Each structure stands twice: as C-alpha cells, then as structure tokens.
Amino acid sequence: MAKIKSVYICSECGYESPKWYGKCPSCGEWNTMNEEIKETAKTSSSISHSRVSNYTKPLTIDEISTEDEHRYDTGSKELNRVLGGGIVKGSLILLGGDPGIGKSTVLMQICQYMGDSLKILYVSGEESKRQLKLRAIRLGVNSPNLFVMTQTDVEIICEQIRSEKPDLVMIDSIQTMNLSELNSSPGSVTQVRECTNMLMRTAKECDIPMFIVGHVNKEGSIAGPKVLEHIVDTVLHFEGDKQMSCRILRAVKNRYGSTNEIGVFEMTDKGLQEVENPSVMLLSGRPNNVSGTCVTCTIEGSRPILAETQGLATQSGYGNPRRMSTGFDYNRLSLLLAVLEKRAGYYFSNCDTYINIVGGLRVDEPAIDLSIAIALISSLKDTPVDEKAVVFGEIGLAGEIRAVSQAQMRINEAVRLGFNKIVLPYHNLKGVHCDEAELIGVKNIRQAFEAVSQ
Structure with missing residues (x-):
C-alpha cells in the first residue's frame, strides 16, 4: 500500500519542501508555500512487468519517417504565423492571457473554420452548455462537427478522447480540471501539473492536437508552476489592454516555429478580427x-x-x-x-x-x-x-x-x-x-x- 505524506509546494514556481517556509527559497515569493498531500510511488516489483510489456525498441534517426507530417490550417493568418504555419498533429498548446482578453473567443472561432472538415471536442470546466451555445450564437459558430462537453475530471475527458477520437481538442481551462486520486483542490500546483501531464500523454498517444487555456496571475504570467510551460509544446500569450480593441498574440515558447512572430487582432462585437496591416x-x-x-x-x-x-x-x-x-x-x-x-x-x-x-x-x-x-x-x-x-x-x-x-x-x-x-x-x-x-x-x-x- 502506498504511504501518504505531506509536502509544501510553491504556487509560483513549483518548489517542493518537506517543511513550510514563509518565503520560497527558489523564487523568493512570500506566502506561496501551500500544503499538499502526496502519495509515495509503489514498489518497482509491482510495476516492472507492465513497464517491460510496454517497452519500445529504439530506432535510428533514419528509420523515423516524417512524410505524413502536416499542419492544420486554423483559418487565421495571424494565428498561423504565430504557430509557425498551423497546428501540428499531437502538439499541446497552452493559451494564456488576462480574463476577458479573448482566449475562449479565438478558440471558438477556430472551431467554426476547422469544423467544416475536422471533428472538434470542446471541453469546458467554467461554463455550462447553455452558456457555450449563447457565445457560439453571438460569434456565428454553427459547425455540425463541434462537440461540447462540460466536465472537470481529466480521467473521464481522456477516456472520452480515446473513444471518440476527435481531430482537435480544446480544454477551457486547465485550472478547473482535477484528478480524483489527488487530494488537493483544483487549480493547485499538483493538480495543474498532473492534469497537464495526463493530457499531454493522451495527445501524444492518440496524435491529437490540444489547446489548453491557462489563467494568469497578478503579475501577468501564466498561473501555476513553470513546469507547466515545460510540459507543453507551445505557449501562446495574449497581450493588450481590455479597455482597448487591439490584441497582441505572442509565442513565448514554440517547438515547431519561431518565438519572434506576433499576431495582431482587433476585438469587435463579432469576435476577434485579423489586422493585416498593424502599422496603420x-x-x-x-x-x-x-x-x-x-x-x-x-x-x-x-x-x-x-x-x-x-x-x-x-x-x-x-x-x-x-x-x-x-x-x-x-x-x-x-x-x-x-x-x-x-x-x-x-x-x-x-x-x-x-x-x-x-x-x-x-x-x-x-x-x-x-x-x-x-x-x-x-x-x-x-x-x-x-x-x-x-x-x-x-x-x-x-x-x-x-x-x-x-x-x-x-x-x-x-x-x-x-x-x-x-x-x-x-x-x-x-x-x-x-x-x-x-x-x-x-x-x-x-x-x-x-x-x-x-
């Protein structure tokens, strides 16, 4: 049986310690050490057979084929520019920004364009199905291939992804997701990290691209530990003042393209519109x-x-x-x-x-x-x-x-x-x-x- 112990984890950087500190020894922030219940790993003898059965033989670099590699067009030139040409199959994309900046709006608009040819699963942990429908009507989203799911249990979500096999998955937002086997509350460092890890494994296993929405803290950076940014393939960040119409989409990290490109959008009553000439x-x-x-x-x-x-x-x-x-x-x-x-x-x-x-x-x-x-x-x-x-x-x-x-x-x-x-x-x-x-x-x-x- 696994032993249960208590650890203290910094909500800003993810630093773990067996005892509490008023100031995090890693990032220097005050009052960020939160107590979490952590189970120790099982003995190696109980899992050795499963590991051996799932063993994959190493391949030489010449044996790996990239002929089937292609990117999905999002329908937005500005978003394609920031992503490096489109969405790569099996990639995990983290989208962050201030509340109301346009994160859910741009995802819904992607659903309208890509839903003509692809099957899309939109998972919301913050809004009801009725709220999502009202937002879709306002943005003119009526794709028949868009499936909506309101669920916060990541295990159920991953099982649904494996059974339905959609072409694209959107999680809104990662701070509302939870694993039932963990005792910590949703949004905590442990829950955010482990939920993202499970979604990442599912995305790579099924070769399905995923968008994950992440909230930001008061300093403007993506909430949760830095390890969250290390897990995902691409980190996109919305910048701009909510009181102004201009929105800047910037790639903080991108394994499939440049991090120097930006996308410029204008927020209107019909959603986010591309700005092809930002200088004007x-x-x-x-x-x-x-x-x-x-x-x-x-x-x-x-x-x-x-x-x-x-x-x-x-x-x-x-x-x-x-x-x-x-x-x-x-x-x-x-x-x-x-x-x-x-x-x-x-x-x-x-x-x-x-x-x-x-x-x-x-x-x-x-x-x-x-x-x-x-x-x-x-x-x-x-x-x-x-x-x-x-x-x-x-x-x-x-x-x-x-x-x-x-x-x-x-x-x-x-x-x-x-x-x-x-x-x-x-x-x-x-x-x-x-x-x-x-x-x-x-x-x-x-x-x-x-x-x-x-």
Whole structure:
C-alpha cells in the first residue's frame, strides 16, 4: 500500500519542501508555500512487468519517417504565423492571457473554420452548455462537427478522447480540471501539473492536437508552476489592454516555429478580427504638431511594424521625480535618462517622466531607444517632431547611436506608409538605399533631434 505524506509546494514556481517556509527559497515569493498531500510511488516489483510489456525498441534517426507530417490550417493568418504555419498533429498548446482578453473567443472561432472538415471536442470546466451555445450564437459558430462537453475530471475527458477520437481538442481551462486520486483542490500546483501531464500523454498517444487555456496571475504570467510551460509544446500569450480593441498574440515558447512572430487582432462585437496591416492601426489618430510624440519602426519576427512612442516630461512637485513606463522596459528607461543627462546635456532630474507605446504594444527591441529619447527631448523642450519622420537606432552608454539589424526592411515599411524622412544610425547608411525618402545618418542624440525637430 502506498504511504501518504505531506509536502509544501510553491504556487509560483513549483518548489517542493518537506517543511513550510514563509518565503520560497527558489523564487523568493512570500506566502506561496501551500500544503499538499502526496502519495509515495509503489514498489518497482509491482510495476516492472507492465513497464517491460510496454517497452519500445529504439530506432535510428533514419528509420523515423516524417512524410505524413502536416499542419492544420486554423483559418487565421495571424494565428498561423504565430504557430509557425498551423497546428501540428499531437502538439499541446497552452493559451494564456488576462480574463476577458479573448482566449475562449479565438478558440471558438477556430472551431467554426476547422469544423467544416475536422471533428472538434470542446471541453469546458467554467461554463455550462447553455452558456457555450449563447457565445457560439453571438460569434456565428454553427459547425455540425463541434462537440461540447462540460466536465472537470481529466480521467473521464481522456477516456472520452480515446473513444471518440476527435481531430482537435480544446480544454477551457486547465485550472478547473482535477484528478480524483489527488487530494488537493483544483487549480493547485499538483493538480495543474498532473492534469497537464495526463493530457499531454493522451495527445501524444492518440496524435491529437490540444489547446489548453491557462489563467494568469497578478503579475501577468501564466498561473501555476513553470513546469507547466515545460510540459507543453507551445505557449501562446495574449497581450493588450481590455479597455482597448487591439490584441497582441505572442509565442513565448514554440517547438515547431519561431518565438519572434506576433499576431495582431482587433476585438469587435463579432469576435476577434485579423489586422493585416498593424502599422496603420497603431498610427491611427496620431496628433499633429504636438510635442512628445515620435514614430519608430520595430521588427517583430519577420514583419516590420511602425509604432508611435509618446514621452512626457513635466516639472516634479516632489523631491523624488516619478518614472513610469507603459509598453517599454522600466530599467531601460532609467538607463536612457541617465545617458541623456550625462552625454547629451538634457536634464530630467527634476522632471516627472512618462513613456507610452501607443496601442497596447509592448516593445523590448533596443532599436526604439532613439525614438524614446527623441520623444522625451521633444516634450522637455516643447518642440514638435516632424510628423513625416521615422526614427530608429540603439543608444549606447557613451551616447552614440549604434547600428541596428534589418534597416532596409524598416525603411521600406516607412516609405510604404508615406513617410519621407528617415533618421537612422550613421553606420547603417552603407548597406541601404531609398529614392522615395530622405535618409539621415546620425552619430549622436543631438544630431538626431536636430534632424527631426520642426
């Protein structure tokens, strides 16, 4: 008989300990150690025969065939781009995001397109069948091959998958699933991990792709231990403000494609609509002849995107000026402010400073450094930036403007949208050409601001 013992598991990182800690020794979070009942494994003699019977002979790499390998088209170009070309058979895909961001909506829309030729099983642990039907009516989903199941017991779900053999399975959400043999409550670290493991084994065994919806915690990362992300093949994350229509789908992990691609959607009353030209949407409503705004070009995977950066510098009423950043790394902002003061002579020590990337886009690429600096200087001096100018370049600690990659692609995107002045690093001028716009190579921050100021 298996022995029962109690362990303490961190709800943030999955760290296990035989005793309780107020602060997790692994991730450093406070009050995250929860008690779980854990059964020890059975003796090896009782399971050795079953293991031997299921033994699979190793194969050489040349004996493994990939001729039957193909991807399912989801009907969404943006989603296909993020997945690397479509859904791979037998893959386990984790879809995370804030509540109400559009996770269940995009899955239901996939069902409508793929349901014409494939059998789909939609398992919900949060909504009743009637609620799912009402949402399907609102989104116009009426596929005859869509089967709905409201169940939270993973063993029953896996048995149903093996018997029905659908072509695609969707689990909404993993935090509501449970294994009856575990004593912990649904949503706990042990339940989430073991349920995902069972679903993963079923997906690989039956060669059926699965979507799993995962909630996020207050920090914005997918709830549960990091081991959940290690189990699945692909991790997709929805970004964006619920109060805005723009939604960004980003691949955090992808075993079958690139993690640099993003998908851009717009939330409407008919569901999520693809945005084939994100630059136009992100630049819509841009003010004219206003200080503190500048247009830059960032590369997301294989696609250039024009985005508007806004900066605001205002006199501080306190001893310690405020620094706030939306869509841009806060530590990078502090570094740029230090460079602007030390190397360029623009003083922000007595100013509250705010940075915003318009449209809910989050950009971590160093190539937008110069645009951030130009927006801040423009606000500080209350001088508008040329509305037909696009700025990109990385700023070094010495105040120099360093070269960036794929400069020609950025220039082509700016010209396509009607911009006629492009400020870029001086060292990028050698490998680019453009007859429709003026290219201005700069070596430092002051040169860049003089080139775009009106």
